[in-house]
Amino acid sequence: MPELPEVETIRRDLTPRIVCRTVAEAWVSPDAPKLVQGEAADSFCRRLAGRRIEELDRRGKYLLIRLHGGLTWIVHLRMTGGLIHSRGGCPQERFLRARFRLDDGSHLCYVDLRKLGTMWLVDDESKVVGKLGPEPLAEAFGxxxxxxxxxxxxxxxxxxxxxxxxxxxxxxxxxxxxxxxxxxxxxxxxxxxxxxxxxxxxxxxxxxxxxxxxxxxxxxxxxxxxxxxxxxxxxxxxxxxxxxxxxxxxxxxxxxxxxxxxxxxxxxxxxx
Ligand SMILES: [Zn+2]
Missing domain, CATH: 1.10.8.50 (Helicase, Ruva Protein; domain 3)
Known part of the structure; x- marks a missing residue:
């Protein structure tokens, strides 16, 4: 369901809130076995912890969270995924599939009713977004x-x-x-x-x-x-x-x- 305008809105909202923050702790729910792609969830969480968020970008419907040290955390929300930044606890606890505590005590909460969303932690973004066509809002797309x-x-x-x-x-x-x-x-x-x-x-x-x-x-x-x-x-x-x-x-x-x-x-x- 989230398409370019929705993912771009999330990117713009999250940028001032999470850039320069460090992921203090990452947790992926055991009831979302397909959320993390390319490695086991515990390895993903271990590799993500301690990384500083440097920049947020977007390609198509993919959100690209660039981290210190050349890694990119890529998120695709698919049908019902949502990424909510919260200064209190995480909302919609029933559908909470992953939680990322940042070094300022706030949380990035990943909720997903249908559990179709996916995440990657990669050193080469093209492995995930390399086959996408042009961006429809880019100058070059005439x-x-x-x-x-x-x-x-x-x-x-x-x-x-x-x-x-x-x-x-x-x-x-x-x-x-x-x-x-x-x-x-x-x-x-x-x-x-x-x-x-x-x-x-x-x-x-x-x-x-x-x-x-x-x-x-x-x-x-x-x-x-x-x-x-x-x-x-x-x-x-x-x-x-x-x-x-x-x-x-x-x-x-x-x-x-x-x-x-x-x-x-x-x-x-x-x-x-
Ligand atoms: Zn008509």
Missing amino acids: PQELHRLLAKRSAPVKAVLLDQGAVAGIGNIYADEALFEAGIRPAKAAKALSRRAAERLQRAVRTVLMEALEDRGSSFRDYVDAEGEQGMHQLRVKVFRRTGEPCYVCGTAIKRVRVGGRSTHYCPKCQR
Whole structure:
């Protein structure tokens, strides 16, 4: 569920709170056996303890916590993961899967209802994020780049937007919203898009992600920011989960179909 705007909101919130702090103690719950990837949880905790946090970065939906000594702690929240900084105890104790005490006595609490989230501690980030496509908000990602990428693919345009190896950070919410904004049918073959349509889509992706960032993300279900608060963008979506409700532009009922195995929302009149 957390996509680029949600992970970026968490990154921005956490930066002033945890950069320059040292991880005093790390604990991973035994009931989250898949949380730590690439090594046993106790080895991960041992290696993390005593490290100073130097910088927070993001690639797609991955949060990169760079540590002193060249190690990076990488977190992917998947469906229901949340990373909450707390000066008291950890919230949502029932779903607490890992806890990191910092040297100022505060805690970084990892909660995850469905336990699908993952963490790594690596010296080479490319082992985890090396195959991701370009960042959609980067200057280098222009309309030509998107058109070139779509022209090679016969899959539905929505499936290409969701492919993290094509573009990084877009999930189901923002793919549907960007395609509505651009007036493009989600099931249309990617390579059938004209240069002008690709240009509209590139602008739409940017607009939708920037607006969601302004709203501190979308909270349809579980997403909360680093203070445990919900985002606001769910109140501003135009098609996502609005099945049967009137399109804000033309009044036609929003339709729901499956595209590339994912539930997809669109306006049959505005999107061609
Ligand atoms: Zn419409």
